[in-house]
Amino acid sequence: xxxSIKQLAKIAKVSVRTLHYYDVVGLLTSNRNNKNQYRVYExxxxxxxxxxxxFKELGFALKDIxxxxxxxxxxxxxALNEHKKIILxxxxxxxxxxxxxxxxxxxxxxxxxxKDEELYDSFTKEEMNKLAHEAKERWGHTDAFKxxxxxxxxxxxxxxxxxxxEGDNILRKAATLVDKDVHSNEVQNLIAEHYKHLSNFxxxxxxxxxxLAEMYIGDTRFKIHFEKYxxxxxxxxxxxxxxxxxxK
Numbered sequence: 001x002x003x004s005i006k007q008l009a010k011i012a013k014v015s016v017r018t019l020h021y022y023d024v025v026g027l028l029t030s031n032r033n034n035k036n037q038y039r040v041y042e043x044x045x046x047x048x049x050x051x052x053x054x055f056k057e058l059g060f061a062l063k064d065i066x067x068x069x070x071x072x073x074x075x076x077x078x079a080l081n082e083h084k085k086i087i088l089x090x091x092x093x094x095x096x097x098x099x100x101x102x103x104x105x106x107x108x109x110x111x112x113x114x115k116d117e118e119l120y121d122s123f124t125k126e127e128m129n130k131l132a133h134e135a136k137e138r139w140g141h142t143d144a145f146k147x148x149x150x151x152x153x154x155x156x157x158x159x160x161x162x163x164x165x166e167g168d169n170i171l172r173k174a175a176t177l178v179d180k181d182v183h184s185n186e187v188q189n190l191i192a193e194h195y196k197h198l199s200n201f202x203x204x205x206x207x208x209x210x211x212l213a214e215m216y217i218g219d220t221r222f223k224i225h226f227e228k229y230x231x232x233x234x235x236x237x238x239x240x241x242x243x244x245x246x247x248k
Contacts, residue, residue, distance in 0.1 A: 003046070005030065005039045012049050015179050015232055021239065027066050028052060047076060054083045056235075059220030163200045170194050174237060175230035182240040191244045194237075206245045213241035 009016045022028040023039065028049055030039035048069065055065040068074060173190055180187050198204040204212075216222045217238045226233040 001043060003041045005041070008041045008046070008049070011046070012053065013231070014049075014053070017179060017181070018232060018235060021235070022049075022052070025062065025066070027062060051076065051079060054079070056217075056223075058083070058086055059218070059223060061214070061218040163197075166197060166200075170197060171226065171229045171233065174240075175233050178230050178232045178236045182236065182243045187240050188244060188247070191240045194241075195244065206248045209241060210245045213238045213245070216241070 003011070005016055005019050009019055019028065019030075019039075023030050028045060030041055030045070032038070033040050051069055052065055055068065056062075060068070170190065170193060174194075177187050177190065182188075195204055195209060198209075198212075216226065216234050223234045226237065230236075
């Protein structure tokens with residue numbers, strides 16, 4: 001059985017734009033209908049796309065996924081079993097987060113006693129320290145990191161809340177544009193707003209912005225955060241930000 005690009009997009013719950021991109025980069029190439037030259041996908045492509053989406057969910061970069069699934073020793077059954085193990089671990093982690101959220105809601109709405117430590121039950125001290133250490137290791141020597149630290153220390157809670165709301169609004173709007181061409185004026189105007197928003201923390205450069213774009217699809221923490229707004233948002237932001245940098 002064959003599928004058109006629209007049919008495959010609907011079945012897999014991804015955008016047509018995403019499938020176009022996968023075709024261009026050689027991750028999921030299509031055949032062409034002999035009559036009209038439209039993209040056509042086969043049953044094997046459905047399984048291949050499923051693997052791509054599983055690996056994306058687990059935080060793999062697209063270039064790494066391509067290497068993995070094109071390896072002649074790649075075994076779908078073995079991969080599925082590994083996916084299941086990792087997803088079950090993530091499930092337990094998310095259940096822990098939900099329990100922490102419920103406790104916090106009870107503390108706020110019902111004035112229920114809750115130890116301060118319980119607010120961070122799902123984030124161990126080691127994990128919090130690891131994040132801070134990772135940032136310092138990666139960027140501590142840069143002027144941008146020093147500038148960011150200085151700005152963060154000088155901000156009041158009210159100022160930080162305003163910045164968070166602004167960032168949230170940008171991502172909410174971006175989630176409504178995921179089916180748009182990333183080169184369109186509407187998308188690029190929003191990305192320019194996102195670029196400017198970063199100046200609340202440090203002075204961005206095109207090179208830094210390109211690196212940030214790669215993290216949006218390569219770092220699981222970014223992916224999980226953005227996917228709360230829309231499943232396709234990490235890849236959309238990446239593509240739109242790269243287009244923005246290329247234009248600059």
